[in-house]
Amino acid sequence: MYHSSALPLTLLSSFTADLNSQALLTELPTIPSSWDCSEYGYDVNDIDLPFLAYLTSPDYSSGDSDVCNLADSTGVSETLPHFTDLLATVTTHRKNLDEQVLQEKRNPHTSVGVCKEEKEKVQEKKTSPVTPRVHNRRGTKRNRTHQSVHLWEFVRDLLLSPHKNQNAVRWENRKEGTFRVVKSDMFAQLWGEQKKNKCMNYEKLSRALRHYYKSGILERVDGRLTYKFGKKAHGWREDSPKQLT
DNA sequence: ACATTCTTTCCTGATT
DNA sequence: CAATCAGGAAAGAATG
Numbered sequence: 001m002y003h004s005s006a007l008p009l010t011l012l013s014s015f016t017a018d019l020n021s022q023a024l025l026t027e028l029p030t031i032p033s034s035w036d037c038s039e040y041g042y043d044v045n046d047i048d049l050p051f052l053a054y055l056t057s058p059d060y061s062s063g064d065s066d067v068c069n070l071a072d073s074t075g076v077s078e079t080l081p082h083f084t085d086l087l088a089t090v091t092t093h094r095k096n097l098d099e100q101v102l103q104e105k106r107n108p109h110t111s112v113g114v115c116k117e118e119k120e121k122v123q124e125k126k127t128s129p130v131t132p133r134v135h136n137r138r139g140t141k142r143n144r145t146h147q148s149v150h151l152w153e154f155v156r157d158l159l160l161s162p163h164k165n166q167n168a169v170r171w172e173n174r175k176e177g178t179f180r181v182v183k184s185d186m187f188a189q190l191w192g193e194q195k196k197n198k199c200m201n202y203e204k205l206s207r208a209l210r211h212y213y214k215s216g217i218l219e220r221v222d223g224r225l226t227y228k229f230g231k232k233a234h235g236w237r238e239d240s241p242k243q244l245t
Numbered sequence: 246a247c248a249t250t251c252t253t254t255c256c257t258g259a260t261t
Numbered sequence: 262c263a264a265t266c267a268g269g270a271a272a273g274a275a276t277g
Contacts, residue, residue, distance in 0.1 A: 151251080202264090204254065207254085213267095224260095224261070225264095
């Protein structure tokens with residue numbers, strides 16, 4: 001298992017400034033096949049993939065300060081100005097692997113014939129105590145690990161996952177990051193389900209969204225029921241992995 | 246235990 | 262008139 005303090009940077013050093021998430025993701029599907037040798041199935045002989053393997057392993061959590069700090073200290077952040085976007089991209093992709101590929105690789109029979117809800121419950125029980133997360137250093141915003149999904153991330157994932165969306169929200173202008181709430185009641189209901197809060201409604205939800213204006217995660221736009229992702233929001237752009245899945 | 250951040254709840258008033 | 266927007270205020274939840 002790779003800890004951040006021992007992260008090899010061979011792959012990072014081969015990154016180029018024009019590497020985008022799409023290109024990165026074309027490499028990712030090759031990773032799970034080598035996840036058989038160590039605790040998380042990571043093949044230590046595959047020297048070109050340790051960094052990605054770490055990012056896609058259960059140890060990595062979005063916004064991991066150690067990874068970011070390492071990227072800063074080694075100059076990778078300068079080489080890749082969109083480094084944090086790449087992290088977000090890989091993290092989202094990793095979630096899919098966690099849910100599907102990884103589970104099936106370890107226990108090929110457990111996911112057969114189990115309904116989705118049951119599967120998620122079993123998954124939660126199995127993974128949470130067994131897969132320790134890297135604990136971040138205290139002090140900075142960046143260090144927060146997201147065990148619970150933030151509202152804006154939930155909205156972003158809805159937009160990127162039509163099968164979950166139920167037509168509650170849709171892109172208004174994908175390139176600009178503007179989106180429109182189509183069914184406000186459904187939108188609030190979905191968020192309420194996420195937070196296990198039956199009392200959620202669009203009025204409360206929209207208040208929470210308006211709080212994001214100040215932090216730059218969302219920006220105000222004209223028009224009712226219309227919002228726009230701000231500079232602090234990431235992972236919603238065209239090369240997001242959700243578009244590929 | 247405490248500080249910080251994020252979210253919820255409630256509210257008043259304005260706008261569509 | 263109903264739905265929505267804009268924020269203030271305060272409390273609760275999550276997290277380090």
